[in-house]
Every structure is written in C-alpha cells, then in structure tokens.
Amino acid sequence: MTSWILEVEGALNPEQRAVAEGLAAILERLNPPHLDVAGSSVVADTNSFHVTLLHSNRPELRVDVDASGGGEIIVSYGEEHEHFRSKDAEAGKVWPFPSEDHIQATLALVECLLTGRIELQVWKRPLGVKTRSYWINEDGQAELFLRGGTAGPYFGWSRTPEIYRFDYTRPDPSQ
Numbered sequence: 001m002t003s004w005i006l007e008v009e010g011a012l013n014p015e016q017r018a019v020a021e022g023l024a025a026i027l028e029r030l031n032p033p034h035l036d037v038a039g040s041s042v043v044a045d046t047n048s049f050h051v052t053l054l055h056s057n058r059p060e061l062r063v064d065v066d067a068s069g070g071g072e073i074i075v076s077y078g079e080e081h082e083h084f085r086s087k088d089a090e091a092g093k094v095w096p097f098p099s100e101d102h103i104q105a106t107l108a109l110v111e112c113l114l115t116g117r118i119e120l121q122v123w124k125r126p127l128g129v130k131t132r133s134y135w136i137n138e139d140g141q142a143e144l145f146l147r148g149g150t151a152g153p154y155f156g157w158s159r160t161p162e163i164y165r166f167d168y169t170r171p172d173p174s175q
Contacts, residue, residue: 004037005051008044013069015086015103016049022107023051023065032114032168053114053168061166063113065106073106077113078120078164080131080148084109096135096145112136116167124156132161 005024012020020042027035036054043050048068055061064076071086084102097112099105112118112135119142123130130149134142 004040005042008042008049012044012049015071015073016044016067016069018103019049019065019067019073019106020051022103023110026107026111026114030111030114030169034168034171035114053110055168057171060164061168063110063166065110067106071102073102075106075109075113077118077166078131079122079129079150080120080133080146082109082133082146096137096143113166114168116165116170118166120164120166121161122158122164123161124158126153126155126157128152 005020005027008020034056036056039054039056041052048066050067051065053063053065060078062077064074066074066076073084075082075084084106086102088102088105089100095105095108097105097108097117099108109118117136119134119136121132121134128149128151131147132144133146133148135145137143
C-alpha cells in the first residue's frame with residue numbers, strides 16, 4: 001500500500017530517506033481507511049522531498065510534509081504548518097508528542113494527524129486568520145501546542161472557530 005512513498009526517482013539524502021521510510025512505516029502500520037492513495041503523492045528532486053496525504057472524503061484535512069534535507073522539515077495541515085529543525089533539541093524545544101529529534105517529532109505529528117489526535121481551530125477575521133493547534137493527550141484532553149495565523153485581508157468573519165479534527169481512521173473526523 002505505501003510503497004509509492006519509497007518509489008521516488010533520484011537519490012534522497014539521509015534526512016529525506018528517514019522521513020520517507022518513517023512515513024511509509026506509519027502508513028503501513030495504520031493502513032488508514034480514509035487515505036486517498038490515488039490522490040496522494042510524493043515528489044522528490046535533488047533539493048526537496050514532498051509528500052501530500054489526502055483524506056478520501058474531506059479535502060480540507062490535507063497533510064503535506066516537506067523535507068529539504070537541510071535540517072528542516074515542514075508539516076502543513078489545514079491553515080497551519082510547523083517547522084521541525086535539527087537544532088530544536090539543542091535549543092530545548094519540547095513537543096507534546098514523543099520525540100528525540102526533529103525527524104521523530106515530524107513523524108509523531110503526522111501520526112497524530114492521521115489518528116485523530118490533532119485538533120485545529122481556525123478563526124477568520126477581516127485582517128487575517130488566527131489558528132490554535134491542540135494535541136489530544138492519552139486522557140483525551142486537548143493541550144495547546146501551537147498558536148499561529150496569517151495577516152492580510154480576509155473577506156469573512158467567524159465569531160466561533162471552525163474546528164478540524166484530523167483523522168484518517170474514522171469515517172467522520174468531526175465525531
């Protein structure tokens with residue numbers, strides 16, 4: 001099922017190879033029933049490795065993973081994204097999900113996204129979009145781990161956040 005992630009042309013550097021093998025292992029283990037394998041993709045060249053994972057019923061639950069191989073990996077989901085850098089551990093950065101380095105943190109976040117353990121709240125305002133990402137811990141409690149947003153004109157307004165529960169394992173991720 002997941003061999004398409006590892007079937008990339010050209011050589012991957014060690015960081016990119018670790019991300020590719022880690023993603024393939026997660027998908028093989030989870031075998032998420034709502035992963036649109038035909039619509040998902042992997043693109044690699046000498047400078048980048050990009051994987052797009054699409055939900056079969058909810059296109060807004062798209063997950064993208066970009067690894068340049070230069071010590072930084074970006075995971076994008078919905079209106080949010082997070083950077084994982086090789087120097088995060090040295091800088092004392094701590095993630096709510098288990099990780100010893102930036103590659104493990106990346107893979108842990110992707111697995112949490114695929115299994116319904118990440119909730120994204122999005123407020124749309126006239127001057128931008130505000131986001132809050134929550135990790136659902138072992139007790140089922142939401143823990144804030146990322147605040148973000150974008151500035152700029154946005155035509156729309158929401159008094160309450162749109163809530164996206166990323167989950168590729170259940171039929172309706174909003175449940």
